[in-house]
């Protein structure tokens with residue numbers, strides 16, 4: 231596979247990350263981009279990520295092997311008619327938007343189905359913009375492809391191979407199915423996070439005790455409430471039907487939880503947390519997306535001089551290399567424990583066995 235030229239429309243977090251990955255894995259590939267933000271384009275040229283900065287969707291795009299639409303979802307759809315004017319005969323036209331039905335419908339309306347394959351890397355961040363883009367953002371992340379009805383199998387295979395060459399994990403889905411599934415696992419969580427943060431803002435005490443005391447649980451579940459309002463406004467507007475159906479079902483689930491609390495239903499409350507724990511723990515824990523799996527063990531340590539040195543010596547004398555070591559204090563380990571991080575799973579397992587043998591209390595998290 232030799233990709234000679236790629237064009238980007240929108241070069242923010244996702245467009246920028248894909249462009250940076252292309253620069254890394256296909257150093258000979260020519261990259262050009264149009265973005266409404268001129269500073270973004272200037273920075274991308276300065277960093278050597280793109281060769282050409284375009285002031286519109288112009289003739290430069292004509293001989294691209296791939297054109298990536300990477301602006302917010304409504305903008306991507308709106309740009310299709312302009313892209314049609316510069317589309318070469320063999321070009322694969324794709325987007326990275328979080329909603330697929332609307333752009334597929336517009337592509338069909340404009341007769342672009344021979345070219346259009348929807349794309350959606352299942353990786354991202356609450357941060358936006360080219361400055362936060364990273365070549366490894368899509369590494370080991372599922373990259374959903376939603377081919378149009380009329381696009382050739384050859385193009386789908388080529389795109390699969392291209393996504394793999396950027397270290398992503400391509401998977402083909404029907405675009406309507408995509409919108410239902412992402413409605414539940416991505417769009418609903420963003421609405422919940424935003425609603426929860428707004429709920430606390432509106433119900434806080436006059437001296438803002440909730441804001442001050444909010445700890446790990448609240449922060450874990452609301453990180454994504456800091457995401458781009460424009461992006462999420464557009465996603466909610468474009469996936470209305472699915473999100474409305476999913477929210478309706480979710481509200482019923484919340485009503486059941488309230489009933490269990492109101493009635494003091496011990497068994498129902500226990501089952502709710504037991505079922506969620508088991509299902510959450512069954513989810514794959516490998517290195518998907520930007521958050522890499524860490525190999526760490528936690529162990530109680532007597533608070534005396536030389537405590538850390540003793541552990542480091544036990545591990546070093548058994549050829550176990552430590553990546554990082556330090557005492558942590560958080561609500562899970564109120565007294566403070568030693569956190570020891572390793573380079574791989576084998577080292578972590580060997581350390582656990584050794585420390586237990588030396589009668590340390592080890593927590594495997």
Ligand SMILES: NC(=O)c1ccc[n+]([C@@H]2O[C@H](COP(=O)([O-])OP(=O)(O)OC[C@H]3O[C@@H](n4cnc5c(N)ncnc54)[C@H](O)[C@@H]3O)[C@@H](O)[C@H]2O)c1
Pocket residue numbers: 239240241242243244245264265266267270300301302303305306326327328329350351352353354355356357358359360458461465
């Ligand atoms: N952020 C995520 O976690 C994530 C993950 C997967 C997919 N997506 C999808 O990727 C797309 C881009 O999101 P992002 O996170 O990279 O956002 P971003 O804000 O980082 O980047 C968007 C870029 O598009 C440019 N832009 C905006 N409107 C434009 C217009 N009318 N014309 C030209 N350029 C325009 C902006 O200047 C910016 O550089 C969205 O469609 C989103 O649904 C986002």
Ligand SMILES: O=C(O)C(=O)CC1(C(=O)O)C=CC(O)C=C1
Pocket residue numbers: 327328351352353354355356357415416417454
């Ligand atoms: O990690 C995050 O911050 C994200 O929100 C990434 C995330 C998600 O998981 O919902 C956001 C939007 C997408 O389209 C795909 C991925």
